[in-house]
Amino acid sequence: NNSPELELETFDKDLIFQGLKRMYRKKILPLEISSKYGHFHSPPLSPSDFDAKPMVLLLGQYSVGKTSFIRYLLGRDFPGIRIGPEPTTDRFTCILDGEVDKIIPGAALCSQADRPFRGLSPFGNNFLSKLEAVEMDAPILRNITLVDTPGILSGAKQSVGRNYDYDNVMKWFAERADLIIIMFDAHKLDISDELKRVIEMMKPHADKVRVVLNKADSVSTQQLMRVYGALMWQLGKVMNTPEVCRVYMGSFWGAPLKNTEQATLLNREKLDLFQDIAQLPQNAVMRRINELVKRARGVKVHAYIIHYLRKQLPYTFGKREKQARLIDRLDRELIMCARRYELPRGDFPPVEPLRQALLEIKDLSEFPKLDKKMVKEMDKVFSVDIPALLEKARGEH
Amino acid sequence: NNSPELELETFDKDLIFQGLKRMYRKKILPLEISSKYGHFHSPPLSPSDFDAKPMVLLLGQYSVGKTSFIRYLLGRDFPGIRIGPEPTTDRFTCILDGEVDKIIPGAALCSQADRPFRGLSPFGNNFLSKLEAVEMDAPILRNITLVDTPGILSGAKQSVGRNYDYDNVMKWFAERADLIIIMFDAHKLDISDELKRVIEMMKPHADKVRVVLNKADSVSTQQLMRVYGALMWQLGKVMNTPEVCRVYMGSFWGAPLKNTEQATLLNREKLDLFQDIAQLPQNAVMRRINELVKRARGVKVHAYIIHYLRKQLPYTFGKREKQARLIDRLDRELIMCARRYELPRGDFPPVEPLRQALLEIKDLSEFPKLDKKMVKEMDKVFSVDIPALLEKARGEH
Numbered sequence: 001n002n003s004p005e006l007e008l009e010t011f012d013k014d015l016i017f018q019g020l021k022r023m024y025r026k027k028i029l030p031l032e033i034s035s036k037y038g039h040f041h042s043p044p045l046s047p048s049d050f051d052a053k054p055m056v057l058l059l060g061q062y063s064v065g066k067t068s069f070i071r072y073l074l075g076r077d078f079p080g081i082r083i084g085p086e087p088t089t090d091r092f093t094c095i096l097d098g099e100v101d102k103i104i105p106g107a108a109l110c111s112q113a114d115r116p117f118r119g120l121s122p123f124g125n126n127f128l129s130k131l132e133a134v135e136m137d138a139p140i141l142r143n144i145t146l147v148d149t150p151g152i153l154s155g156a157k158q159s160v161g162r163n164y165d166y167d168n169v170m171k172w173f174a175e176r177a178d179l180i181i182i183m184f185d186a187h188k189l190d191i192s193d194e195l196k197r198v199i200e201m202m203k204p205h206a207d208k209v210r211v212v213l214n215k216a217d218s219v220s221t222q223q224l225m226r227v228y229g230a231l232m233w234q235l236g237k238v239m240n241t242p243e244v245c246r247v248y249m250g251s252f253w254g255a256p257l258k259n260t261e262q263a264t265l266l267n268r269e270k271l272d273l274f275q276d277i278a279q280l281p282q283n284a285v286m287r288r289i290n291e292l293v294k295r296a297r298g299v300k301v302h303a304y305i306i307h308y309l310r311k312q313l314p315y316t317f318g319k320r321e322k323q324a325r326l327i328d329r330l331d332r333e334l335i336m337c338a339r340r341y342e343l344p345r346g347d348f349p350p351v352e353p354l355r356q357a358l359l360e361i362k363d364l365s366e367f368p369k370l371d372k373k374m375v376k377e378m379d380k381v382f383s384v385d386i387p388a389l390l391e392k393a394r395g396e397h
Numbered sequence: 398n399n400s401p402e403l404e405l406e407t408f409d410k411d412l413i414f415q416g417l418k419r420m421y422r423k424k425i426l427p428l429e430i431s432s433k434y435g436h437f438h439s440p441p442l443s444p445s446d447f448d449a450k451p452m453v454l455l456l457g458q459y460s461v462g463k464t465s466f467i468r469y470l471l472g473r474d475f476p477g478i479r480i481g482p483e484p485t486t487d488r489f490t491c492i493l494d495g496e497v498d499k500i501i502p503g504a505a506l507c508s509q510a511d512r513p514f515r516g517l518s519p520f521g522n523n524f525l526s527k528l529e530a531v532e533m534d535a536p537i538l539r540n541i542t543l544v545d546t547p548g549i550l551s552g553a554k555q556s557v558g559r560n561y562d563y564d565n566v567m568k569w570f571a572e573r574a575d576l577i578i579i580m581f582d583a584h585k586l587d588i589s590d591e592l593k594r595v596i597e598m599m600k601p602h603a604d605k606v607r608v609v610l611n612k613a614d615s616v617s618t619q620q621l622m623r624v625y626g627a628l629m630w631q632l633g634k635v636m637n638t639p640e641v642c643r644v645y646m647g648s649f650w651g652a653p654l655k656n657t658e659q660a661t662l663l664n665r666e667k668l669d670l671f672q673d674i675a676q677l678p679q680n681a682v683m684r685r686i687n688e689l690v691k692r693a694r695g696v697k698v699h700a701y702i703i704h705y706l707r708k709q710l711p712y713t714f715g716k717r718e719k720q721a722r723l724i725d726r727l728d729r730e731l732i733m734c735a736r737r738y739e740l741p742r743g744d745f746p747p748v749e750p751l752r753q754a755l756l757e758i759k760d761l762s763e764f765p766k767l768d769k770k771m772v773k774e775m776d777k778v779f780s781v782d783i784p785a786l787l788e789k790a791r792g793e794h
């Protein structure tokens with residue numbers, strides 16, 4: 001089989017991650033710094049953004065079996081685990097690879113530079129007290145990180161006790177996750193407004209979303225079909241994508257099936273889901289490469305925008321007024337910039353946020369001159385360095 | 398069991414239909430005629446509007462098995478039947494109860510006063526050549542009428558050869574049908590734009606719509622689940638109702654199941670669908686009563702509107718101008734009319750079409766005076782006649 005996806009399985013992942021980190025540090029980061037990319041878009045990547053394990057995010061209504069599923073994947077309890085028919089999990093729990101069982105409180109977790117959770121600090125103490133990590137030794141954790149989340153309640157119950165920015169915390173995790181599992185319970189399928197809102201937040205990440213219809217063995221086959229159909233009906237309306245979301249139905253815990261009529265189906269579904277999860281590390285390599293390329297294109301365009309605007313400014317008088325005028329007609333300036341430097345319009349950022357960020361810059365002429373050599377070096381990342389890295393990783397294995 | 402729905406099963410349907418016909422002729426129709434209800438709204442009901450058998454409308458992409466399903470319900474071929482893997486059915490075929498096998502061409506069908514198809518004549522000769530009825534003797538036809546429709550093709554193929562107003566023909570049938578079955582093929586599930594449009598036309602009748610996922614035995618269980626899920630996903634988006642449409646999956650023809658893994662499920666689904674169809678005659682009684690009551694309320698309001706407007710006209714000069722002014726400010730006049738005669742606002746027709754119809758009336762004062770005795774008689778339809786009829790039908794059985 002010659003498909004690149006399968007070949008990737010024989011890649012040396014660590015070699016690739018090291019290579020990407022080096023490329024970023026040497027060829028992309030310098031341009032980010034000189035063009036203040038961090039001010040306009042997102043802060044520089046940290047090493048953990050490259051080699052952190054693929055993250056699986058679990059979410060869903062309370063009591064659907066999220067924590068039980070995690071326990072099942074781990075093969076045993078994690079420290080501090082709580083499972084029960086009432087709403088139990090009240091925090092975000094990141095389950096990480098470690099030699100001994102250990103609980104790391106949220107505030108401590110966010111301050112570890114080698115962990116990919118530093119970006120959570122801005123959510124503040126109220127949130128950090130609802131965040132923790134556990135370290136433990138379990139085979140699956142050598143390849144992936146799991147994140148358990150508080151069950152979604154409905155109506156007023158939901159907002160009580162949530163004194164942090166839940167939506168943005170969810171979005172933060174969803175952006176970074178490699179797989180988002182939305183879990184439902186075949187027993188009580190009702191998509192509350194709160195759950196619907198969370199599902200809608202996952203729409204930009206539709207390709208990473210999988211749905212699990214849990215406890216599928218506790219209803220009759222015909223009931224299961226009705227529940228499954230109703231679920232798809234509602235999801236189609238909420239997600240509103242042409243691509244159908246993959247739904248795995250089964251019973252994802254240790255106990256034997258209650259209703260065995262669909263045993264063959266449910267067992268196959270379970271195998272499929274596990275295969276989906278097992279492929280994450282391989283897919284993560286491609287995704288990291290892809291993300292890096294996307295970022296580099298964004299950085300290049302950004303550097304040229306700054307360069308272009310800076311060049312329009314007069315040397316002596318009227319700088320301030322000219323800068324204000326440029327920002328004012330920013331949309332037209334961006335079109336000119338794209339034309340002059342032959343940059344793809346699709347790589348340009350949205351105008352409004354850029355305008356806002358520019359308004360905070362006193363004097364654009366204080367930016368360093370664009371170093372074209374730096375740009376050329378970065379261009380080589382796409383054309384030379386990444387292909388070479390992939391070649392090397394394949395060869396050395 | 399005391400629920401009225403179940404009690405209805407022991408009703409004498411024919412007695413009820415005869416009673417409704419008599420009530421209509423004696424108490425509602427006179428008011429319709431004197432107030433020209435037909436000019437403003439819809440032509441008088443014909444006897445066949447009361448006792449026509451419940452109609453089941455079959456529709457879907459070509460080759461999904463619509464005609465085969467009808468054949469299966471009938472237990473044998475109907476005259477002129479064509480079944481095949483290519484697009485076969487090219488016409489609307491109404492399958493009716495009759496003593497001997499007989500084909501009735503479209504034009505002849507529309508001119509039969511005792512058939513409920515007279516309303517199809519205005520669709521013209523091009524359509525009538527694509528319409529036919531067949532009469533035959535089959536047990537199911539004693540209780541229901543079946544309508545087979547041309548398979549929906551996709552893209553350009555569809556419009557070629559359709560030289561009649563397909564959409565409005567479909568709507569005509571959908572309005573009159575008691576059950577609308579949209580059939581899909583588990584093999585080739587793809588909702589073309591043309592099919593999507595037809596499904597959207599069925600939205601006002603969502604309560605009558607059932608979906609059949611046919612040939613469910615020709616794929617594996619997991620494939621069937623994917624296909625079923627994808628179908629619900631897409632239907633949810635197209636129908637966009639909170640209520641989930643009932644989908645029956647199975648193989649609806651005479652042959653034994655190919656893949657028997659889901660035999661239990663598919664057989665149960667078939668039983669459920671047949672039960673759904675078997676209940677139609679009972680439900681039709683309630684629907685006919687309901688429709689008659691709705692119509693009578695509309696007739697009453699209409700008669701009062703004419704009465705009210707007529708009373709505003711001067712006896713001698715300035716009639717024309719006054720009538721024009723009344724029509725001009727018709728919305729306000731309707732509110733006054735509702736208030737004066739204590740009529741429910743919800744029974745009033747939409748203003749614009751009424752205005753248009755009024756503009757075609759030269760002189761409103763030529764309408765006969767409203768006969769209040771007639772209105773009183775009609776009021777008794779709701780309060781006395783229908784309850785008495787139901788009582789009698791129950792008693793005599």
Ligand SMILES: Nc1ncnc2c1ncn2[C@@H]1O[C@H](COP(=O)(O)OP(=O)(O)OP(=O)(O)O)[C@@H](O)[C@H]1O
Pocket residue numbers: 060061062063064065066067068069082083084085086087088089090149150151152214215218250251252253
């Ligand atoms: N596959 C399953 N079949 C039947 N019951 C299950 C299954 N998985 C979990 N349960 C039961 O469902 C209940 C809820 O489980 P669990 O605490 O894992 O749910 P949760 O989604 O983590 O809830 P919360 O959001 O409140 O944390 C428990 O009583 C558990 O034993």
Ligand SMILES: Nc1ncnc2c1ncn2[C@@H]1O[C@H](COP(=O)(O)OP(=O)(O)OP(=O)(O)O)[C@@H](O)[C@H]1O
Pocket residue numbers: 457458459460461462463464465466479480481482483484485486487546547548549611612615647648649650
């Ligand atoms: N339940 C079934 N399982 C497998 N094949 C079937 C089934 N029902 C019908 N078929 C086959 O599918 C093909 C199409 O059947 P049929 O002509 O009844 O479809 P149709 O929906 O009426 O098509 P058209 O819209 O063109 O009239 C035929 O070859 C028929 O034998």
Ligand SMILES: [Mg+2]
Pocket residue numbers: 066067068082083088089148151
């Ligand atoms: Mg939990």
Ligand SMILES: [Mg+2]
Pocket residue numbers: 463464465479480485486545548
């Ligand atoms: Mg056909």
